[in-house]
Amino acid sequence: MIDAKRGTAVVLIVLLSVGLFSCAKRVETPKEPEITMVIHGGAGTILKENMTPERERAYTEKLTEALQMGLEILKNDGSSLDAVEAAIRVLEDSPLFNAGKGAVFTAQGKNELDASIMDGTTLNAGAVASVTTIKNPISAARAVMEDSKHVLLVGRGAELFAAGQGLDIVDPEYFFEQTRWDQLLKIKESEQSSLERSGAIQMRFGTVGALALDRKGNLAAGTSTGGLTNKRHGRVGDSPIVGAGTYANNATCAVSGTGQGEYFMRNLVAYDVSALMEYQGMNLDDAVEKVIQEKLTELGGLGGVIALDKFGNVAMSFNTEGMYRGWIKEDGEAQVLLYGDEDE
Amino acid sequence: MIDAKRGTAVVLIVLLSVGLFSCAKRVETPKEPEITMVIHGGAGTILKENMTPERERAYTEKLTEALQMGLEILKNDGSSLDAVEAAIRVLEDSPLFNAGKGAVFTAQGKNELDASIMDGTTLNAGAVASVTTIKNPISAARAVMEDSKHVLLVGRGAELFAAGQGLDIVDPEYFFEQTRWDQLLKIKESEQSSLERSGAIQMRFGTVGALALDRKGNLAAGTSTGGLTNKRHGRVGDSPIVGAGTYANNATCAVSGTGQGEYFMRNLVAYDVSALMEYQGMNLDDAVEKVIQEKLTELGGLGGVIALDKFGNVAMSFNTEGMYRGWIKEDGEAQVLLYGDEDE
Numbered sequence: 001m002i003d004a005k006r007g008t009a010v011v012l013i014v015l016l017s018v019g020l021f022s023c024a025k026r027v028e029t030p031k032e033p034e035i036t037m038v039i040h041g042g043a044g045t046i047l048k049e050n051m052t053p054e055r056e057r058a059y060t061e062k063l064t065e066a067l068q069m070g071l072e073i074l075k076n077d078g079s080s081l082d083a084v085e086a087a088i089r090v091l092e093d094s095p096l097f098n099a100g101k102g103a104v105f106t107a108q109g110k111n112e113l114d115a116s117i118m119d120g121t122t123l124n125a126g127a128v129a130s131v132t133t134i135k136n137p138i139s140a141a142r143a144v145m146e147d148s149k150h151v152l153l154v155g156r157g158a159e160l161f162a163a164g165q166g167l168d169i170v171d172p173e174y175f176f177e178q179t180r181w182d183q184l185l186k187i188k189e190s191e192q193s194s195l196e197r198s199g200a201i202q203m204r205f206g207t208v209g210a211l212a213l214d215r216k217g218n219l220a221a222g223t224s225t226g227g228l229t230n231k232r233h234g235r236v237g238d239s240p241i242v243g244a245g246t247y248a249n250n251a252t253c254a255v256s257g258t259g260q261g262e263y264f265m266r267n268l269v270a271y272d273v274s275a276l277m278e279y280q281g282m283n284l285d286d287a288v289e290k291v292i293q294e295k296l297t298e299l300g301g302l303g304g305v306i307a308l309d310k311f312g313n314v315a316m317s318f319n320t321e322g323m324y325r326g327w328i329k330e331d332g333e334a335q336v337l338l339y340g341d342e343d344e
Numbered sequence: 345m346i347d348a349k350r351g352t353a354v355v356l357i358v359l360l361s362v363g364l365f366s367c368a369k370r371v372e373t374p375k376e377p378e379i380t381m382v383i384h385g386g387a388g389t390i391l392k393e394n395m396t397p398e399r400e401r402a403y404t405e406k407l408t409e410a411l412q413m414g415l416e417i418l419k420n421d422g423s424s425l426d427a428v429e430a431a432i433r434v435l436e437d438s439p440l441f442n443a444g445k446g447a448v449f450t451a452q453g454k455n456e457l458d459a460s461i462m463d464g465t466t467l468n469a470g471a472v473a474s475v476t477t478i479k480n481p482i483s484a485a486r487a488v489m490e491d492s493k494h495v496l497l498v499g500r501g502a503e504l505f506a507a508g509q510g511l512d513i514v515d516p517e518y519f520f521e522q523t524r525w526d527q528l529l530k531i532k533e534s535e536q537s538s539l540e541r542s543g544a545i546q547m548r549f550g551t552v553g554a555l556a557l558d559r560k561g562n563l564a565a566g567t568s569t570g571g572l573t574n575k576r577h578g579r580v581g582d583s584p585i586v587g588a589g590t591y592a593n594n595a596t597c598a599v600s601g602t603g604q605g606e607y608f609m610r611n612l613v614a615y616d617v618s619a620l621m622e623y624q625g626m627n628l629d630d631a632v633e634k635v636i637q638e639k640l641t642e643l644g645g646l647g648g649v650i651a652l653d654k655f656g657n658v659a660m661s662f663n664t665e666g667m668y669r670g671w672i673k674e675d676g677e678a679q680v681l682l683y684g685d686e687d688e
Contacts, residue, residue: 123610125610149606151606151609152585153578153579153580154499154580155499156499156577157474157578160577232505233500233501234497234498234502234505235497236497241585242585243588243615244587262495265495265586265587266467267467271587271612272619276623
């Protein structure tokens with residue numbers, strides 16, 4: 001029986017298992033990096049009473065598939081970047097998550113997608129935003145990082161770049177999902193805009209993200225999203241912004257966020273976890289706690305992050321009812337959790 | 345005779361004049377905020393031998409006009425946000441700077457503009473990116489902050505929003521300047537892309553930014569740019585990204601950057617100055633030095649920042665040959681500098 005209240009206590013298993021559970025300001029004991037995958041599939045009002053066993057199983061299976069896809073790459077000495085990209089593609093291709101296929105609709109009834117990826121070894125990064133024809137935005141983000149001199153490409157320019165790189169281009173119709181369309185209609189009917197009360201509706205099917213630590217000790221992070229249901233045409237959230245929704249630095253940690261993007265942008269949530277570790281000597285768990293449970297919460301923002309440090313420690317924290325999340329290590333089973341307070 | 349090498353020693357005048365020049369980790373002595381405007385007009389290969397007296401005078405006069413415009417607002421108990429917006433509009437409307445009228449051209453021969461503004465009191469922020477028809481992108485950024493629930497709008501969606509807010513919309517032709525067009529042709533002729541050797545050409549006419557501290561002790565920051573000459577369609581740099589090109593927080597400082605945007609984005613340059621002050625107790629000058637002369641330089645990035653803390657201390661640092669920059673206080677003359685190593 002593990003009390004996973006606020007999503008952070010679950011991490012105790014991992015921390016205790018490697019003997020690193022202690023207070024801030026301590027000195028980390030270097031050890032061999034253990035290959036690790038961590039993912040999330042969005043935070044929000046995820047309550048057991050609202051789920052059917054079938055839906056629960058569908059989410060658990062898809063999150064497990066993504067974890068195993070990434071782990072397989074890491075086991076074969078693949079890079080953390082490859083593992084992150086592959087895991088996120090699994091979630092983008094699934095209509096269960098608000099990324100790629102299954103993205104939410106804008107106020108104009110379109111799907112506008114954002115994604116970013118960051119390499120903790122070089123601090124290089126790539127991102128695309130407000131794209132409508134790229135099947136896998138995370139792969140476009142990686143192409144921006146590796147095959148352009150830029151970090152962020154938006155709109156038609158990003159689509160032309162992705163096409164030029166030979167990435168899969170689809171008709172915007174590909175992203176259509178009836179459940180997402182119904183969500184848009186429901187929000188429009190209630191004549192409310194996207195960020196307030198409706199957070200409960202849209203955030204239940206949030207952003208996806210992945211973090212990986214490979215055998216070389218290299219960290220990577222990636223995030224992909226369709227943004228907010230009923231968002232304004234051209235609205236870009238935190239997911240494609242380095243330091244807001246995504247950050248990776250071998251010296252500290254990898255982070256991916258999900259939630260009310262505007263608050264994550266104003267708070268530099270992903271980078272802030274790293275900054276607290278670098279500048280205050282905090283451990284991963286304390287840094288994540290401070291950023292989500294103190295700073296983000298005090299500003300009034302909702303959401304959560306997953307984080308992974310260079311030793312393979314995992315931390316997860318959110319101030320919503322639940323967050324789809326999971327992790328896996330070399331010789332372990334995939335650990336997948338959906339709710340904020342549950343038994344394992 | 346003041347040695348202004350690397351652009352930071354010039355700040356000694358200000359620091360010494362208020363008795364705050366000391367080492368890091370000291371405790372700040374609270375005092376009444378003194379209203380202050382700080383601006384920059386871009387960093388790069390700004391060398392006295394390449395300037396004519398006429399050009400020197402033109403830049404100095406326009407920077408002085410922007411400073412005085414902002415100061416006038418502050419003197420009349422206006423807000424730091426109003427002062428920042430007004431000062432940047434002066435620079436956007438001038439063809440001398442790479443922002444608004446006079447923006448550089450993309451590889452496709454278009455002008456795509458980015459801007460952001462941040463309120464240090466609320467940590468609210470607004471930004472637009474990749475817009476082609478908004479006369480004053482800084483005002484659109486402010487409208488996003490104040491009249492939408494979003495932080496960043498890009499492309500056509502941002503333009504439609506700005507039009508709906510009654511902001512000045514212009515034909516893209518408005519932004520055309522022959523000198524910018526000639527720069528694009530020159531770069532294209534040399535068949536090189538935008539970020540490397542050509543930095544010398546485009547960065548000579550960079551991004552603009554402004555910071556203000558008002559009588560209430562509130563800080564604000566803003567940045568506006570046309571980006572990089574010959575940039576790819578859809579490329580977005582650091583200027584519209586909260587924490588990369590712009591940041592403001594009453595608890596620490598206001599910052600605006602200019603330079604190779606991709607490096608500023610990967611390094612979270614603007615927020616990093618604030619994080620060093622908040623988490624390590626550094627003073628403004630030390631934080632700015634560390635971020636520009638150590639962290640940015642070690643990553644290989646070129647550029648600079650202006651920064652202003654809650655007490656009215658000013659810091660400026662850059663690792664290029666020069667940076668158009670200036671500041672003014674309530675009872676003082678506008679101080680405008682162009683080069684990296686000059687006499688006052």
